[in-house]
Amino acid sequence: DVVMTQSPLSLPVTLGQPASISCRSSQSLVHSDGNTYLNWFHQRPGQSPRRLIYKVSNRDSGVPDRFSGSGSGTDFTLKISRVEAEDVGIYYCMQGTHWPPTFGQGTWVDIK
C-alpha cells in the first residue's frame, strides 16, 4: 500500500497567522490518466471528515480561499493563509491513485 507521511503531526498556530502541512507519498501519485489524486480533508472533533481540496489544488465548494493545495509527484502541501478559530481539528491527506486509498496519520491544528 502507498504510505502517506504527514508533518508536522501537531501544529499550534496563532490566529491570523499562516500554517502549512506537508504530505509525502511512498510512490508517485500521478495516475495513468494524467491526474494526481491527492485530497485534503478536515475533521473537527466529534464530526466526520470533510474534503477541502481534491486533485492537489482544487478547492471544494464552500471552502474558504484561505485554503490552498500544491505539489506534484510525491510531495504535497496544504496551506492556510490566515488561521481562524474554526480551522482547528485534524487535517488528513489522502491518495486515491492506487488501491487501496490511503491516508496520512493526520495533523492536529490548534490555537496557541
Place this chain on the structure above:
Amino acid sequence: EVQLVESGGALVQPGGSLRLSCAASGFTFSSYWMSWVRQAPGKGLEWVANIKEDGSLQNYVDSVKGRFTISRDNAKNSLYLQMNSPTAEDTAVYYCVRGGGRGVSDPWGQGTLVTVSS
C-alpha cells in the same frame, strides 16, 4: 442537499455478524461509486471497500477480504456492508462515503459505531 445516513452499528461478539446500512439522498445514487471508510477510536482513517455504480465490481482492503461484503440496492438508494467474523481490530466508526476514492470522495455520513467485544 446530499445526505448519507448510516445505521446498524452495534456491539457484536467476535466471530458474529453485523450488517451496516447507508441511506443516500439528494443525488443520483446509481451514478456514483460508493465506499465504506472506518476510523478506530482515537485513530486515523482506513478505506475499507468500494463498489461500482451498478454493483458489478467491488474492491476490499486486505484486512477485510473474505470477511466483509459491500453491496448496494440502487432502487432503494442504499449501500450495505455485511461484516462476518469480526475481530476486535474491526472496532471503529464506519463512514459511508460518496465516491470510490479516486475521483469523488465526498460527502461522508455521520458514521455508525461498531464495537467488537465479548
